[in-house]
Amino acid sequence: MKGEVLAGANEDYDNPFSKVWFNPSAKGRYGTICFGFPDLQSQAAINEYGLFFDFTAIGLDPAQYPLKNPYYGSLFLDILGQCRNVSEALEFLQTHDYPFSSQALLADAEGNSVIINAGSKVKKTGHYQISTNFNVCQLATKQYSCGRYDIADQLLSQAQTISVPFFRQILSLTHQEGGDPTQYSMICDLKRGIISVYLYHNYEQAYQIDIKQELQKGYRVENLADHFAPSFAYQSWAKRHAEYGREVFLSEVAKQGLDQTLTRYQGLTAKPAIKDSVNTLLLDAGMVFLRRSYGQYSTGNRWLYLYQFPQSYAIWHATDANIQAASRLFGSVVEQGCPKGLEAVTYEMFAYTNLVQNKVALARQYYEKSLAIAPPDSPTAKRGRAMLAQLN
Numbered sequence: 001m002k003g004e005v006l007a008g009a010n011e012d013y014d015n016p017f018s019k020v021w022f023n024p025s026a027k028g029r030y031g032t033i034c035f036g037f038p039d040l041q042s043q044a045a046i047n048e049y050g051l052f053f054d055f056t057a058i059g060l061d062p063a064q065y066p067l068k069n070p071y072y073g074s075l076f077l078d079i080l081g082q083c084r085n086v087s088e089a090l091e092f093l094q095t096h097d098y099p100f101s102s103q104a105l106l107a108d109a110e111g112n113s114v115i116i117n118a119g120s121k122v123k124k125t126g127h128y129q130i131s132t133n134f135n136v137c138q139l140a141t142k143q144y145s146c147g148r149y150d151i152a153d154q155l156l157s158q159a160q161t162i163s164v165p166f167f168r169q170i171l172s173l174t175h176q177e178g179g180d181p182t183q184y185s186m187i188c189d190l191k192r193g194i195i196s197v198y199l200y201h202n203y204e205q206a207y208q209i210d211i212k213q214e215l216q217k218g219y220r221v222e223n224l225a226d227h228f229a230p231s232f233a234y235q236s237w238a239k240r241h242a243e244y245g246r247e248v249f250l251s252e253v254a255k256q257g258l259d260q261t262l263t264r265y266q267g268l269t270a271k272p273a274i275k276d277s278v279n280t281l282l283l284d285a286g287m288v289f290l291r292r293s294y295g296q297y298s299t300g301n302r303w304l305y306l307y308q309f310p311q312s313y314a315i316w317h318a319t320d321a322n323i324q325a326a327s328r329l330f331g332s333v334v335e336q337g338c339p340k341g342l343e344a345v346t347y348e349m350f351a352y353t354n355l356v357q358n359k360v361a362l363a364r365q366y367y368e369k370s371l372a373i374a375p376p377d378s379p380t381a382k383r384g385r386a387m388l389a390q391l392n
Helices: 075-082 086-092 147-157 164-174 211-215 232-239 244-256 258-268 272-297 321-336 343-356 360-373 379-391
Strands: 006-012 019-023 032-036 042-047 052-057 102-107 113-117 120-123 182-189 194-199 207-210 220-223
Touching: 006 042, 006 052, 006 164, 019 211, 019 272, 032 075, 032 211, 042 075, 052 075, 075 086, 075 102, 086 102, 086 113, 147 164, 164 182, 164 194, 207 211, 232 244, 244 258, 244 272, 258 272, 258 321, 272 321, 272 343, 321 343, 343 360, 343 379, 360 379
Parallel strands: none
Antiparallel strands: 006 182, 019 032, 019 220, 032 042, 042 052, 052 102, 102 113, 113 120, 182 194, 194 207
């Protein structure tokens, strides 16, 4: 509107540990900045050309649609890596079908947008387009019930101009509380390449990101909360979460290094009453470092090994600090004694991180140990057999 192009999003979830990660451009790949949670699945992202996406959950069953070319990777992140605008993205989507239950809005710096799910692609008409938690196709028949959509639609339909403060008002009025509250909100100035981020319902303080400047600083994963002044509401929510202990461990590693932190936690395993819980925490932290390593290796893509998609078992090699940290943590748990019921998956993850580092003999040894105790039909056993088949 009047030369301004803005995109806004509220991100709801039950996990308070929101992340932002920066993926510099690489050969054949545009730079991207992603937002999401500790599993590093991109919930929203923007590339260096101002092409933006955000997902909404709608519970669609993709099986009801005849998808000729289902794409089981990080489809929209790959779009941002290879496309500069909505037009190029739609061309990409002619041969790549979206096979998941959610819905995505794509928008570009030229003011174009489109909403995409497994069954449809709906282009923007008029000045604005809104995606909330229902199938966009229901708009035509008015068969939807969504107060958030109605509030945003009323405000945008009456707008004569748009601005960051105006979008901040919309996001504030449509944020969610309760069991899956809005964890963070963002406003992207798609033309100027500036992102304003707001944490946990606090629309008074913004963390501003200059996309081009930040991408020049290299790959990294950061906690969104580290960019904001302490908030009692946020801290209270975070401390009640089951993953709080792991996040404390990761913060300690960032400040004091892995050696000192791991030594302290290994000392805690001498107490039988908490040994399993400490080692479970170390396993969880190892998974975080593994995902970060894959993100760096793949220019921001999501690690898919656990999901058993067709490309999940591709072998990749890295020796960065993140994969070394993951392997050390898994190895520590193997040494200290695996938590009951997690023996097979611990051996599997230790095998996997050694394989990534090209330590093939050790990888083979621990995949075989994992298979020896894993139930034959378990996901751990299926993955182990697939990886050993490749090694053999």
